[in-house]
Amino acid sequence: MVKNIAYATEEETLMGNGVNLRTLTNDGGSAVISDYGAHLLRWAPAGQPDVIWTPRTWHFEAGQPVGGGVPVCFPWFGPGFVHGGQTAKRPIHGFARLRQWALDEGAFTSARVRYVLDSERLTTGEVPWIEDEPNVRFHAAYEVCASDTLTMTLTVTNTGGEPMSYEAALHSYLHVGDVLGARLVGLRGATYLDATEAGFPPKLQEQPSVMFGDQPVDRVYYSDAALELQDHVLGRVIRIGKTGSPQTVVWNPGEQGGNAIAHAKTGEWRGFVAVEAAACRDRIVALSPGESYMLSQSIAVMPLG
Numbered sequence: 001m002v003k004n005i006a007y008a009t010e011e012e013t014l015m016g017n018g019v020n021l022r023t024l025t026n027d028g029g030s031a032v033i034s035d036y037g038a039h040l041l042r043w044a045p046a047g048q049p050d051v052i053w054t055p056r057t058w059h060f061e062a063g064q065p066v067g068g069g070v071p072v073c074f075p076w077f078g079p080g081f082v083h084g085g086q087t088a089k090r091p092i093h094g095f096a097r098l099r100q101w102a103l104d105e106g107a108f109t110s111a112r113v114r115y116v117l118d119s120e121r122l123t124t125g126e127v128p129w130i131e132d133e134p135n136v137r138f139h140a141a142y143e144v145c146a147s148d149t150l151t152m153t154l155t156v157t158n159t160g161g162e163p164m165s166y167e168a169a170l171h172s173y174l175h176v177g178d179v180l181g182a183r184l185v186g187l188r189g190a191t192y193l194d195a196t197e198a199g200f201p202p203k204l205q206e207q208p209s210v211m212f213g214d215q216p217v218d219r220v221y222y223s224d225a226a227l228e229l230q231d232h233v234l235g236r237v238i239r240i241g242k243t244g245s246p247q248t249v250v251w252n253p254g255e256q257g258g259n260a261i262a263h264a265k266t267g268e269w270r271g272f273v274a275v276e277a278a279a280c281r282d283r284i285v286a287l288s289p290g291e292s293y294m295l296s297q298s299i300a301v302m303p304l305g
């Protein structure tokens with residue numbers, strides 16, 4: 001099924017291929033979210049161009065991630081990281097974004113949607129995901145509140161009888177007029193791991209802003225600071241706040257990688273910067289039985305002053 005997000009309407013909340021799209025519309029703004037992956041596809045405050053980026057055309061395919069939007073990365077990030085070392089797990093960014101989440105009907109309003117993914121409903125082979133944690137059980141709740149601001153909150157509870165650990169990220173593709181002129185401000189002085197180099201060498205953010213170009217930028221910052229993504233083309237600033245997020249992942253694939261993104265046409269990569277609330281690698285979340293952890297990201301838009 002090929003779909004242009006620009007044409008998503010309320011009438012399309014029930015779609016073919018077993019994928020439901022939910023539309024939130026209120027005076028403050030509107031959003032579209034898919035039950036597949038609990039994947040936010042669109043959000044814009046009233047009167048603003050989209051703030052969440054997706055390729056101009058995209059489709060749902062069972063077992064494949066939807067391009068752009070806000071993938072929920074869980075229970076691992078990238079290829080995974082266990083006991084101090086990178087692993088090679090598949091699928092990349094965990095299975096949560098490739099599963100149908102259960103809609104909490106009672107919590108679905110014009111401004112809010114809540115989804116649940118429970119380990120009891122997953123198939124053997126997905127749980128446990130860490131060989132030495134054979135009895136891991138969890139309950140994940142994901143709530144999206146969308147009006148003139150957007151807030152996404154992932155709460156994971158250890159429902160098993162043994163300790164569990166996981167990685168998570170809210171992988172927001174933020175729409176900019178042109179990434180080549182975008183500036184991400186708020187990370188000066190932070191240490192980051194440079195994922196574009198072998199071994200993820202640690203580096204220091206010395207410049208006042210992160211800039212983007214033809215070369216990829218792929219970094220795990222050790223920072224929970226509030227950030228501003230300045231967009232001189234659209235004349236606005238996207239403000240990003242986070243809680244429970246010891247790291248911030250910043251990514252743009254650059255020209256070569258960007259033009260290889262599934263579903264995206266040549267040059268579309270210039271329309272986004274991914275700024276991700278994350279707890280991954282050596283900041284993995286560890287939960288005792290009964291404990292919960294909340295990872296949240298909120299986004300608002302201001303005129304560029």
Ligand SMILES: O=P(O)(O)OC[C@H]1O[C@H](O)[C@H](O)[C@@H](O)[C@@H]1O
Nearest residue numbers: 071092093195218219249251274
């Ligand atoms: O799987 P995708 O949604 O395309 O995301 C892929 C990207 O995700 C993160 O931002 C990682 O830091 C990148 O290394 C990776 O390439």
